[in-house]
Amino acid sequence: MLINGQWAKDFHPVQGTDDEGGFVREQSQFRNWITIDGHPGPTGQGGFVAQPDRYHLYVALICPWASRTLMTRKLKGLEDVISVTVLDPRPTEKVWRFGDENSVLPGIQSDPLYGAEYLYQIYLRAKSDYTGQITVPVLWDKHQETIVNNESSDIIRMLNDGFGRLAQENIDLYPMELRSEIDKVNDRLYDSFNNGVYRAGFATTQIAYERAVHEVFDSLDWMNRRLDNHRYLVGERLTEADVRAFVTLIRFDLAYHGLFKTNLRPLRDYGNLTAYLKRIYGLPGIAETVSPEHIKTGYYSIQALNPSGIVPVGPQELWSD
Numbered sequence: 001m002l003i004n005g006q007w008a009k010d011f012h013p014v015q016g017t018d019d020e021g022g023f024v025r026e027q028s029q030f031r032n033w034i035t036i037d038g039h040p041g042p043t044g045q046g047g048f049v050a051q052p053d054r055y056h057l058y059v060a061l062i063c064p065w066a067s068r069t070l071m072t073r074k075l076k077g078l079e080d081v082i083s084v085t086v087l088d089p090r091p092t093e094k095v096w097r098f099g100d101e102n103s104v105l106p107g108i109q110s111d112p113l114y115g116a117e118y119l120y121q122i123y124l125r126a127k128s129d130y131t132g133q134i135t136v137p138v139l140w141d142k143h144q145e146t147i148v149n150n151e152s153s154d155i156i157r158m159l160n161d162g163f164g165r166l167a168q169e170n171i172d173l174y175p176m177e178l179r180s181e182i183d184k185v186n187d188r189l190y191d192s193f194n195n196g197v198y199r200a201g202f203a204t205t206q207i208a209y210e211r212a213v214h215e216v217f218d219s220l221d222w223m224n225r226r227l228d229n230h231r232y233l234v235g236e237r238l239t240e241a242d243v244r245a246f247v248t249l250i251r252f253d254l255a256y257h258g259l260f261k262t263n264l265r266p267l268r269d270y271g272n273l274t275a276y277l278k279r280i281y282g283l284p285g286i287a288e289t290v291s292p293e294h295i296k297t298g299y300y301s302i303q304a305l306n307p308s309g310i311v312p313v314g315p316q317e318l319w320s321d
Helices: 064-075 120-126 152-161 176-194 196-201 206-226 240-249 252-256 271-281 292-299
Strands: 055-059 082-086 138-141 146-149
Touching (some): 055 064, 064 082, 064 152, 120 138, 120 146, 146 152, 152 240, 176 196, 176 206, 176 240, 196 206, 206 271, 240 252, 240 271, 252 292
Parallel strands (some): 055 082
Antiparallel strands (some): 055 138
8 A cells, every 4th residue: 555655565455454353444535526617516626628549547457446447437338438458357566557568367458548557657647646445447547647536436427427428318216206215225335245255355363253154144145035036136127236236245255155154145146146147247238347366366376365366267257146
């Protein structure tokens, strides 16, 4: 991590712990919003008006939070409006690294804007005395040369409704009439499932691990029951709640079940959830935002969890038996 703009602590997945040894995630610090007219959003400062070819996303395909933004960008038809760079999924001692001529995994890219080697250098361009972790996604403003936002839940909201006619207006992932229900589903799943798998994998005590694992499977049971009579988590249409759930579910059997030891049952034992995953994965363009190779290679390269560095042999095709 950086302290006052200086590299001070090499990467470790456990950012902080609570009194019981449970994993605590650091809060995102850049919370500005892109809006149609540039007025301030719910947090941060204004001045970030929706324009084509002004904004750039830095992502890693290992990361569910980053993949939320890729999915929303795809669903809203913003590929020609917001450019993207995919980083190496294997965290180094300085966390996220850009690709170069020696990159062996397909899809890893070099930094097209500044030729940076590491993502932390982009953070320092935005704030030279930055203190904190280096995380993805990062939404960058090429005009002001600063980070607009590095909180995925904010970014998917602004991609959904902050770009007006630059985006597909026939898809609304956060419709006014469903917002209350979407918020309830998001709140139900964030700590116990989306972050719950990390609370299990990065727990530093047995009690914290067991609590997290049971909450993860309570959440899987809850979603599976909810899908008994519905195609999606909030009724019969795809919403933000599904985007947020999908990115964790798609990584479950690939990484969380084995490496994070959330292993009471594999996801394939849940009939409704398996059908639901296939349904979303089959939507136009969504498969392009998922890389099983990046997911498995990235997670299994985390030394704190897998000192050997060995990636289990298994099918890369998500629906293979």
